[in-house]
Every structure is written in C-alpha cells, then in structure tokens.
Amino acid sequence: MSTQQDKRIHFIGAGNMASAMLRGLVSSGFKPGSLSCSSPAEAETKRLVDELGISASADNLEYLRDCDAIVLGVKPQILQSVCQELAPFLASADRQPIVISIAAGTTTQSISSWLKQDPDLLPLVRSMPNTPAQVGMGASGLFATAAVKPDQKALTQEIFEAFGIAVWVEDESQLHAVTALSGSGPAYVFEFIKGLADAGVSLGLQPDVSRQLAEATVAGAAKLCAVSHAEEIAGLQRKVMSPGGTTEQGVRVLQSEELTATVRRAMEAARDQSLYLAGEGPALAKN
Template sequence: MTAPETLALVGAGKMGSSLLGGWLAAGFEPRRISVYDPAPSDALRAQAGKWGFALNPAHAPAEAVVLAVKPQALDAVAAGIAALFGRDSFLLSILAGKTVHNLAARLPASAILRAMPNTPAAVGRGVTGVFANEATRPDQREKAQFLLSGVGGVEWVERESLIDAVTAISGSGPAYVFNLVEALAEAGTQLGLPADLSLRLARATVEGSGELLRRQPDISAATLRKNVTSPGGTTQAALDVLMAPDGLTPLMVRAGAAARKRAEDLSG
C-alpha cells in the first residue's frame, strides 16, 4: 500500500484523533499532514508539538482530504475547506449518513470515498467499511486503504447504500456490546451477586470471548457457541431464552434497522 503525498484531516475529535494516531504509528511522515480543527484540545496541541504535523495552517491543496467532523457540521465547514481540494485530490469522508451526492454538492471533489470506522480504532482494533464512487481511481483506493488500515481492518462494499448497513452493524456495534456487558451485569445482580463483582465477571467474559474470536478466525461464532453448550445443561437453558423466536436475534435485527434508518435520515 502507498500513502498519499499530502494529507489534510478536517476534524480531530475522537475518531479523527484515532485516525491521526494510526497514521503516525504506521510511519506516515508528520510533515506531510495538516490538521484543521476550530477548537484544538490541549492534547492535540501537544501531539502537534511532539510529532511536528501542522495544526491549522493556511489552506493549501492536499492529495487526500479526510473529513471527520460531525455530520451536522458539514454545511458549516464545507465552504471554508474548499481550498484544500486540488485537481488530483480525493475526499475520504467518515460522516455518517452523508452520501456521495450530498458531499459532491458541497465540496469541489470528484473522487469521493465514504467510510465508516468504529471506536475500537482508538486501540488499533477497529474495522472500517468503505465505498468509492466511480470517479475514484485504483491508486486513490489504495491510498484510502492505507489511511484506514492504520486503525484496523478494512472491508470494501460495492454499493453505497450498504454503508448505512455497515454503520448500523460495526459503526454503532461497539455500543451494543457495551450494553450487553451492562445487561449481563444486571442479570448477575438480580441473581444475588454483588454489583461490582457481577460487573467484573461480565466485562471479563465479553473481553475473553472477543479474544477467542480473534485468535480463532477459522472457527465460526456458531461453532464457538456450540462448544460452550452441553445438551440439557445450564448454558442450553439460557440459550433457549436468547434464541427463542422473540429473543436476541430479532431484537438485534430491529436495533440494526433503527440505526440504519437514522443514518438515512442524516443524509439530508
């Protein structure tokens, strides 16, 4: 993979900062990075001083422009960043719900990629779904792959509409997992465990289960589930509830559908 010659990051909040950290860790030359943020945090200022990337310099065209502001802020920032785009620039947007059409109407970019990373990017364990429009060249796709792989895995989709589904599953998914920890801990408390102990058990269980998935990529989640389950045992009794027709799967399908609809609503 090759890196872009120059890079402008617009927005250095949680996800923008995670991407920036991934690029620096991957060896991207800081002098080729410009970061634009209207209210830079003390941590961002310190990072700029340590690494030497430019913080809020005069606007100049960059080969790659990564847009990482909140979706609701697009109209407010679009006019002010037009000078970041040159003839060969490409736009990599991580704004939930903002379509290629929506972005092209506001920014002078023809090659546009929409990406949806998730919060484990902060520890280099994220996963990002990405779509590229027809104007995006193969070399620009490769450079986008480099930028996104700095924080975890990258999965390409061939239809833009699937990005909203990616948002619903992996983009919002960490919150679902954290809520599972909360629910599991509450179940333990209801069964008589001290609240702090129940929370420790729930956290450790989810952490360890995730590590099993990571270390055994060739074994399906269904197989791992079956490996824990003895016929007629305690796990089977619980799964009879979770896997009932009105159990966890249809609930998660409804949750995903709600998240996708909200992503679609943000596209205006």
C-alpha cells in the same frame, strides 16, 4: 515501511474520531511530518502536536498544497460550510487529492455539490468508522466513487487499517446497513455487557468483579470468534455448550426470548433512522 506511509494526509477537524485516526496512523508507521490537521479548537490541535509531532493550524487551507488525501473529520452539520471553503482550492489545484469523509449520513452527491465538483470526476470516499477506533480496534465501512484510482483506494485502505479493519461496499446505500451494524453496534454490545454485569450483581457478585468479568468475557469471546473466522459461529457456540450443562440452559433462554430477532429489529431501526437523517426515508414513529 509501506510506500503509502510517505503520503501527505491532512485532517480537517481534530475531534475524537480524527484524533483516533491520527494516533493510529502514527503508531502504524506513517511519518508525523506528512500528517497535519486544522481546527479552531486550539487545545485539541496543541495536544495532537505535542503528542504526535504532527503539524496543525486553525486555517483549513494552510497544509493542503501537495496533499495526497484530505480527510473531512468534522460534524455533519458543519460539513457543508467546510466543503464550500475548500471548493476554490480544489478548483485550482494542480492535482486532485482524494477526499475522504467520515461524516455520517452525508452522501457523496451532497459532498460533491458543496465542493462544486463533478461527482463522476471527484475521487471521493465516504466512510463509516466506529468508536472502538479510539483503542485501535475500529471497524470501518468504505465506499469509493468511480473516480477513485487504485493507488488512492490502497491509501484509503491503509489509513483505516491503521486503527482496525476496513471493508468496502459496492453500493453507497449499503452504508446504511454498515451504520446499523458496526457504527451503532458498540452501543448494542455495551448494553449486553451492562446486562451481564447487572445480572452478575443480582446473583451475588460485587459490582466491580461482575463488570470486570463481563468486559473480559465479551472481549475474549469476540477475539476467539475473530481468530476462528473460518469456523461457523454456531460451531464455536457448541464448543462451549455441554449437553445438559449450564451454558445450554442459558442459551435456551436467549433463544426463547428471540435475542437474534431483537438484534435484527434494533439494526432495522438504526438503518431506518440513518435513511431518514440522509433524507432518504420517513421519520420513525416515536413511542
């Protein structure tokens, strides 16, 4: 068992993402007795207590003493009030726990100011997880402030790897690109799966059969790509395509319709909206 799995971790919030993270932590070996959460949603916390054996409270401050990490798992619109509630505790704490935010579009500068902490001294990680965390296959981007110590960074890595992969970015501004890629990406993939399934129906398949084939095809291709990470994606693609065969004809259509350029434009739009929501860019024109 990793020494990190003895660390005390408190989650403020018990919504879908916080719940997915807690389930991942327990399933990966973190001790339920070292995990806790707080939320006014009693039904959500009771479900986690019954399922995972963790501790829970409606009081955000109850389990903070001796915490090694505090995960801010609330919606961005209430994050400021939660931080202001935590500020007196952090000001008087004997030791500084690492603070981890999963709130999209909220900068470390804003969080530090709401916590009334010097941003150069507060160990703070801003993260961008995504919804496949709910099935243990998340992809998270992480940014650490300069005050994060190596052991705190290692703990954060292990927390996020409990429900998928975790990668670090060197500049906080890169989280906008992470948002556009892995944060919003599941919706792009769902759109492609829907396109495959709908096209299969138009070619004569039953809807349920077509959807199952579409889901399994995308999941299998993604898994094959992941286990063949050292190989170029184009090389994997060529292995499916025989000269003059069916796949080659289908890929030619996707290329002629500029699928890659369309995906890039979708990501640019998502990135620009992320900048706008963070107050770092203009509003996008609405069609």
